[in-house]
Amino acid sequence: MDALYLTQAEQRLFQALPAALSAGGEVKDETQQYEETSRKRSIRFQIARLHDPALLRFREKALDTKSEDEFRALVQSVDLGKISERDMGQLLFALGPNGLSVIISGILKNAVKAEDIAMAASFSELRHELLASLNTVSA
Amino acid sequence: MVRTLETKGNGKSQLTLRDLREALYNGEADRREDLDVLREMASDKDGLLKKIEANDALTHRLGGKDNLKTQFEQLHMRYGEVIRNVAALKTFQEKVEKKGILRRMLSGLGSYAKRHPFVTALLLASAASAGVAAGFYFTGNWELLMSGVGALRKQIAAGVGRSLPLLDPKTPPLPGSGVEGVPGGGPINL
Numbered sequence: 001m002d003a004l005y006l007t008q009a010e011q012r013l014f015q016a017l018p019a020a021l022s023a024g025g026e027v028k029d030e031t032q033q034y035e036e037t038s039r040k041r042s043i044r045f046q047i048a049r050l051h052d053p054a055l056l057r058f059r060e061k062a063l064d065t066k067s068e069d070e071f072r073a074l075v076q077s078v079d080l081g082k083i084s085e086r087d088m089g090q091l092l093f094a095l096g097p098n099g100l101s102v103i104i105s106g107i108l109k110n111a112v113k114a115e116d117i118a119m120a121a122s123f124s125e126l127r128h129e130l131l132a133s134l135n136t137v138s139a
Numbered sequence: 140m141v142r143t144l145e146t147k148g149n150g151k152s153q154l155t156l157r158d159l160r161e162a163l164y165n166g167e168a169d170r171r172e173d174l175d176v177l178r179e180m181a182s183d184k185d186g187l188l189k190k191i192e193a194n195d196a197l198t199h200r201l202g203g204k205d206n207l208k209t210q211f212e213q214l215h216m217r218y219g220e221v222i223r224n225v226a227a228l229k230t231f232q233e234k235v236e237k238k239g240i241l242r243r244m245l246s247g248l249g250s251y252a253k254r255h256p257f258v259t260a261l262l263l264a265s266a267a268s269a270g271v272a273a274g275f276y277f278t279g280n281w282e283l284l285m286s287g288v289g290a291l292r293k294q295i296a297a298g299v300g301r302s303l304p305l306l307d308p309k310t311p312p313l314p315g316s317g318v319e320g321v322p323g324g325g326p327i328n329l
Contacts, residue, residue, distance in 0.1 A: 002243075043224045047174060048269035055266045062267045075259055081249020085241040089232040091262055094269045099261070106257055119251050122244035126235055133231035137223040 002121040005030040005128040007101070013108040017117075025117055030124065032131035034097045041096060048094040052087040054078055092126055097134070100127040152201055154210035156218070159187070162194040174225070180215055181226040 003026040006014060010030070014022055050056060058078050062071070080088075092100060100123055107120040156173040163179065164171045179187045188211050191197065192204055201207040215222065235241045252259040 039220075040224070043221055044228075045265075045269055047177075047221065047225055047228060049174070050266060050269055055263075058263055059267050062263075075256065075263055078259065078263060079249050080252045080259055080262060081245055081247075083245065085236055085245065086232065088241055088245060088262075089235055090228070091265050091269060093228050093231055095261070095265050099265070103258055103261065107255070110255060115247055115251065119244070119247055122240060122247070125240050126244065129234050129238075129240065130231050133227040133234065134224075136230065137227045 002026075002118070002125060003028050004117070004121045005124040006104070010101075010104060010108060010124075013105060014120075017108070017111055021111055021114065021117055025121070030128060030131075032128070032135060034131055034134055036096060036098045044094045044096055048090040050087050050090060052084045055083060055087055055091075093130065097127050097131050100124075100130065154201060154207065154214055156214070158197060159191060159214075162191050162197050163187075177218060177222055177225050178229075180218070181222045181229065184215060 004010075004014065005028050007030045011027055014025065014027060050059070055078070058074060061074055083091075095103075104120055104123050104127065107116055107123065111117055111120065156176050157168075159176045160171055160173060161168040163176060176187075188208065191211065192207060198204055198207050201210060248258075252262075
């Protein structure tokens with residue numbers, strides 16, 4: 001399994017998991033910091049560009065959803081696993097480190113399978129790289 | 140005819156991103172966006188300046204190469220934060236694609252997201268906002284976002300881009316509108 005780059009709080013969530021899930025997971029300290037602001041978030045969202053037809057279709061239709069059921073059906077119609085790497089990268093960049101932290105915590109809190117831990121590891125590595133990229137240009 | 144330079148009250152012309160777009164992409168300028176220019180600024184600032192300097196009409200209207208260069212530097216400074224983020228996005232994208240992290244994540248994401256719709260909802264809510272030039276931004280209230288999938292759906296269904304509380308329509312357009320120390324200027328068309 002790939003390493004998990006976790007903050008102290010996330011490590012506590014990981015350690016609270018059943019041993020069968022946490023065993024074998026290599027945990028590394030995520031020590032990078034990033035000061036999020038609404039301005040930074042706004043810029044990231046503004047410069048993100050999507051090309052994947054499924055995402056563009058979702059965006060167009062989302063504007064016209066009239067009910068929760070309609071929106072739920074729309075969300076369920078998108079297979080995120082088939083989104084292009086490029087667009088997923090743009091989305092994760094726009095979400096930023098804090099958005100990814102929410103996802104990672106959510107995954108760890110609800111983990112019941114080994115694949116959940118693998119997913120947390122992937123997202124944590126993506127956040128690690130995102131922090132490095134953002135902090136390099138901020139320096 | 141498209142105006143390529145904005146003339147200020149003092150009679151001096153001011154270089155704009157639109158000028159650079161038109162100088163760079165000539166007849167295709169309308170099919171490109173200011174973000175393309177900012178990407179060039181982020182990846183090869185000196186090369187971009189050379190290309191612009193080669194545009195005699197623009198150089199002439201700006202009052203010569205020295206003035207053009209000065210204004211180019213000012214423009215670069217004005218959009219500095221955006222340019223740095225453009226550079227960060229490029230670095231991030233290249234690194235995660237090269238290391239195969241995105242591919243690995245995507246290979247498991249389809250089935251994972253079906254079991255945990257909050258991930259799907261959050262990523263798709265981002266998709267609804269990404270690339271929108273003005274008005275729709277996340278407030279950053281991620282705890283609220285994650286308070287429950289049902290709540291998230293309800294909020295999003297309330298109307299992305301209309302009254303969605305996850306997005307903050309009060310967030311000022313960026314950059315160049317005089318916010319947080321950014322010099323004034325027209326809103327950017329990214």
